[in-house]
Amino acid sequence: MSRHDSLKYTPRAIALHWLLALLILCLMMVGFTMTDLPKGPDSPRGMVFNWHKTFGMIAGLLILYRYWWRSKNPPPILPPEVPQWEVRLANVSHRLLYLCMFVMPLSGYLASNFHPKQYGVKLFNSESLKMEAWGGPNEQLHELLSGTHYIVAYILAALITLHVVAAFKHMLGDGGVFRRMIP
Ligand code: HEM
Ligand code: HEM
16 A cells, blocks of 8 residues: 555545546537537437536536535545645645536526527436526526636636646656546
8 A cells, every 4th residue: 555545535536526527528528519510400409409408417416416525525635745836726726627617517507598599408308497497588698608608618628628737747757646536
């Protein structure tokens, strides 16, 4: 057992991290490409949007669960040899990642809710979620929320890039910090 092993994330935190990383990366790739799909009755656009919304909602629930569980099970402290500035940067960037992870599903869901054409959210491409609870179509709110979804998507992409670069830096170093997040 290396001395880093006592500072590892728990198996549940590791499973949630990798499941959500995969889900979010797929949502980002599909999100950025689906908006270029042509409109029209023969286009898969509507179906792809519905799958994006479905998995976006699933990701949202998993993110809430992960955050709730993390509040009861704080993450392990970083090894003492990691410089203070890196500890602070890791804390800030993890907080920002969580913030973006909350904003993305919420803004996507609410933007769909206020869409002037009321496409709504069709879960698994069939079951429509009831949207009336949040109010009917609203052009301004829709613009604001889909603009938020769009801008935060780029912020999240930048944070993930920084995060992955930091992870690889640690993997190429002594590997200790990277091993904290693998089973
Ligand atoms: C969508 C992609 C990703 C997101 C949103 C994400 C998010 C996060 C968050 C929020 C944490 C902090 C966990 C906590 O303290 O609760 C974390 C930790 C970590 N992530 Fe990611 N991650 C992603 C992808 C990746 C990838 C691709 C790698 C590796 C190449 C990676 C490696 C790590 C490592 C090593 C840690 C532990 C850092 C430490 O020990 O402090 N992550 N990630
Ligand atoms: C973690 C969850 C999510 C991620 C990472 C994500 C990511 C993205 C990305 C990268 C885009 C392309 C940028 C843009 O045009 O805004 C996008 C577009 C979109 N997303 Fe999401 N999304 C998530 C959740 C959701 C949810 C829950 C819904 C709705 C219930 C949703 C509905 C949409 C819609 C309708 C668009 C197209 C926007 C347009 O037509 O301009 N997303 N998403």
